[in-house]
Amino acid sequence: MPPPVVDHVALFNQTSLACSKLITQRYSTSFTLGIRTLDERFHPAIYAVYGFVRWADEIVDTFHDRDRATLLREFRDETYRALDEQFSMNPVLHAFQLAVHRYGIDREFIEAFLHSMAMDLEDIEYDQQLYNEYIYGSAEVVGLMCLRVFCEGDEQQFEQLREPARRLGAAFQKINFLRDLRSDYEERGRVYFPGLSYAQFDDAAKRRIEDDIRADFQAGYEGICQLPRTAKLGVYLAYVYYLKLFDTIRQLPASRILAGRVRVPDNTKLLLLVGSYFRYRLRTI
Numbered sequence: 001m002p003p004p005v006v007d008h009v010a011l012f013n014q015t016s017l018a019c020s021k022l023i024t025q026r027y028s029t030s031f032t033l034g035i036r037t038l039d040e041r042f043h044p045a046i047y048a049v050y051g052f053v054r055w056a057d058e059i060v061d062t063f064h065d066r067d068r069a070t071l072l073r074e075f076r077d078e079t080y081r082a083l084d085e086q087f088s089m090n091p092v093l094h095a096f097q098l099a100v101h102r103y104g105i106d107r108e109f110i111e112a113f114l115h116s117m118a119m120d121l122e123d124i125e126y127d128q129q130l131y132n133e134y135i136y137g138s139a140e141v142v143g144l145m146c147l148r149v150f151c152e153g154d155e156q157q158f159e160q161l162r163e164p165a166r167r168l169g170a171a172f173q174k175i176n177f178l179r180d181l182r183s184d185y186e187e188r189g190r191v192y193f194p195g196l197s198y199a200q201f202d203d204a205a206k207r208r209i210e211d212d213i214r215a216d217f218q219a220g221y222e223g224i225c226q227l228p229r230t231a232k233l234g235v236y237l238a239y240v241y242y243l244k245l246f247d248t249i250r251q252l253p254a255s256r257i258l259a260g261r262v263r264v265p266d267n268t269k270l271l272l273l274v275g276s277y278f279r280y281r282l283r284t285i
Helices: 008-029 030-036 040-061 068-085 090-104 107-119 128-151 156-177 181-188 201-222 229-250 254-259 266-281
Strands: none
Touching: 008 030, 008 040, 008 090, 030 040, 030 229, 030 266, 040 068, 040 090, 040 107, 040 128, 040 229, 068 090, 068 107, 090 128, 107 128, 128 156, 128 229, 156 181, 156 201, 156 229, 181 254, 201 229, 201 254, 229 266
16 A cells, blocks of 8 residues: 655645744743634744744844844845745745735835844934834834734725734833833843933833823724734733733832833733633623
8 A cells, every 4th residue: 555645845834834833832922822812724824923023033132142133134035035935944934935925914014024123233322213113113013914814815904903903013012112121221232212211211201101102002902802803812812911011010110110020920811811711702802
């Protein structure tokens, strides 16, 4: 009896996607949990998006003993080669190009993301314009990539949700900046908030940043309520996790933010998951 025929192309695709899933699981338990609550058909593409952005982020944030500019330039070249050829021997890029072509992810989003990663290699004093430019590329377009997946080619739905998706991504990123203010400054010499030096961060500056984040959160939540149910629970879970983190930060003085990273305990995350699931099942979101 002849051995079964193996489709090696399909096996290569599946293995590449599995690599991105493993990266997500190793680097972010919270994001992995959120993906699991999405409709299963979205899992491979969202893992692929996460794997791509995580690998680029690792280049600029981790390998300080390497020539990061060259590494990022090579990664960028390999990304566009993978997109053009619809193939890469780099499993992260191969998985990503599969998602890009399957769901029509815009190259403009990819370009903006890679541009923001390159900004992290420069010694930049952020004004409002550069701050907005960085947040768009580092966070908002990642939300838009995921939105392309969730809308599955429905252009009208995508355009309707574009701005809320951007605002939600911006809120998440600004919370990250606030939470990581000390480590960004001490480890990388960065302060992202425009017109703010590390020495100037006080309770008044903290409140101004929080007011900006609160407005983004509200706009983002309105978009979540309009998402297809196949994607709603996963995005809502990310929202309530970040909202909990934001509420925790808001209750602390600026001096505590500078003293160390604020975290949401794992048992609290589990409670947030349970509460989000029941709200989803009761259709209150």
